[in-house]
Amino acid sequence: MSTKTDKIDRLAALTAQRETTTGGSLWVEAFRRLRSSKMALIGVAIMALFVVIALIGPWIAPHNPTSQLWRDEVFTNRGEFVGPRGENWLGLDHLGRDQLSRMLVGARQTLLVGVISTVLGFVVGALIGGVSGAALAFGGRAGQRLDTVLMRFIDMMLAMPSLLLAVSIAAVMGQSLTTVMIAVGVVQVPIFARLLRGSMLSQANADYVLAARALGVRRRRVVMGHVLPNSLGPVIVQSTLALATAIIEAAALSYLGLGNPDAAQPEWGVMLAQAERFFDEAPFMAICPALGIIVTALGFTLLGESMREALDPKLRS
Numbered sequence: 605m606s607t608k609t610d611k612i613d614r615l616a617a618l619t620a621q622r623e624t625t626t627g628g629s630l631w632v633e634a635f636r637r638l639r640s641s642k643m644a645l646i647g648v649a650i651m652a653l654f655v656v657i658a659l660i661g662p663w664i665a666p667h668n669p670t671s672q673l674w675r676d677e678v679f680t681n682r683g684e685f686v687g688p689r690g691e692n693w694l695g696l697d698h699l700g701r702d703q704l705s706r707m708l709v710g711a712r713q714t715l716l717v718g719v720i721s722t723v724l725g726f727v728v729g730a731l732i733g734g735v736s737g738a739a740l741a742f743g744g745r746a747g748q749r750l751d752t753v754l755m756r757f758i759d760m761m762l763a764m765p766s767l768l769l770a771v772s773i774a775a776v777m778g779q780s781l782t783t784v785m786i787a788v789g790v791v792q793v794p795i796f797a798r799l800l801r802g803s804m805l806s807q808a809n810a811d812y813v814l815a816a817r818a819l820g821v822r823r824r825r826v827v828m829g830h831v832l833p834n835s836l837g838p839v840i841v842q843s844t845l846a847l848a849t850a851i852i853e854a855a856a857l858s859y860l861g862l863g864n865p866d867a868a869q870p871e872w873g874v875m876l877a878q879a880e881r882f883f884d885e886a887p888f889m890a891i892c893p894a895l896g897i898i899v900t901a902l903g904f905t906l907l908g909e910s911m912r913e914a915l916d917p918k919l920r921s
Contacts, residue, residue: 650903726790
């Protein structure tokens, strides 16, 4: 857990830095470095392609993803499957459904789960981290006690493996798509909470905050009008990395049978689980959704890591 928390605290501390050699802000310089980063450009390209496919997938899918049009051509008991061909570019699954259509339509559900779970983790984590950071920086002794209680709870969540925590929550709540979103979102909460808290503590010692307090500005106005808006930068960076994690963990929960109870509806994790028992005879059934998950998560990760490195001069040396 120490390595994970160290990375979070390091990213939080970046908001207190300012570029003094060129006169430009930290974010302007970071954006300039991003534009010249091949890794960031690749990440953006993958993300853009994934989002476009997720949005227009149902309209460009060549066939109905749930229709078993070619059921009479597939015989699972004899190990006879239909691979890629002119009519079905990615082949057929074990029920005679078009793999390409299911991949295109399934991208939307994968994106939906990833975005909603990340937003959920962001909102709840930002609420806890914002209260904790404001209490510790401006709340006196009572604020210190509140911060201690909140952070010990967050540390306990960070100490648990994220996938194990998500599986436990999903198992308790039952099988559904909503369960997956909540489970993955809860896993993201401690990361956002600790990150925003650390960022707010860094901003609390900034000159503009000391000046505002010296002028008699109310603490609530200082927190909400100055400290909090200037502390959200690293949290936004983390949300990009959190999307990659959310996609992988949502696929893992679906693979374990804790996702959408309607197995006919295409989703990459469900498709991977269904293809597992036929891997020896039809590996293409598993390769397609696996590559979709890997490449998509890679795109978000590349952009997130590039943003983090652009903000941290030490990581660029």
